[in-house]
């Protein structure tokens with residue numbers, strides 16, 4: 001986005017465009033010496049051209065009926081598409097809910113039994129018992145044991161959420177009043193701005209509005225975050241203004257976006273598709289209008305998307321940096337050899353010539 005604005009600004013100011021063109025042309029002309037005429041013209045054209053995307057965009061996925069979206073009238077947790085989400089949903093649905101039902105039924109049965117068995121008609125002379133050590137120990141210990149049994153898997157899950165494996169990709173998520181920006185520092189550092197898509201009746205004629213291919217009302221955005229499937233993606237989450245929260249129900253992800261602070265979370269999603277979430281911290285008047293849409297795509301599609309945003313795969317950037325470092329090292333080595341050659345010649349001369357001639361030698365070199 002930044003480079004597009006810069007290009008547009010350069011195109012609007014003829015002087016600036018003129019001043020920038022030679023700079024852009026210079027490195028190319030050096031690199032491709034055999035055809036200087038062609039390379040010196042091309043970058044000038046590129047600088048003057050309107051900010052066109054580097055490559056065509058990808059075909060975006062249509063939302064699924066039951067994955068990554070809230071279902072009308074739905075209860076329970078959304079289908080989970082991360083391993084931690086699946087474990088947590090399984091723990092909640094199969095263990096915690098079962099335990100809640102058993103405890104509730106047990107307490108209800110005790111109440112019913114007490115009401116019937118000890119009603120005045122059936123039990124005219126009440127017992128005067130006030131203590132029973134055994135039962136008091138039991139009703140203290142059993143709840144403690146239940147809580148410990150719940151705490152152990154819970155803490156294990158929390159620890160897994162906060163100890164990410166090495167990341168294949170990092171996305172910096174920034175909350176703003178009232179939209180999100182996503183930066184890709186590993187892929188050239190470009191940034192995308194993600195805004196809610198309004199309904200057709202709410203926009204001027206000709207402006208983009210939401211369609212069902214974009215997503216449900218109040219959840220569809222103009223620019224989705226795109227991440228590769230099957231890769232560990234680290235989210236560095238922060239805010240530009242007030243506290244927001246980055247939440248994606250289908251990933252089991254919710255983390256605060258605090259100004260001046262970097263929070264970290266991670267996901268690994270194997271199932272391609274588009275998933276919707278929302279800002280989940282009351283952040284002002286339009287808090288309800290800053291949805292999050294994340295599209296998970298195969299790696300080849302992700303690379304095509306990167307290219308359409310002016311970015312590159314991390315491997316390509318790293319390989320280029322490595323090649324440049326190697327070339328620089330080779331050039332330094334060559335310069336060193338070239339510098340050493342006359343010095344050796346001088347030394348050779350010094351051994352054969354008179355001291356007077358030797359003193360004059362450095363000046364000639």
Ligand SMILES: [Cu+2]
Pocket residue numbers: 175176243244245279280281282283287290
């Ligand atoms: Cu917010």
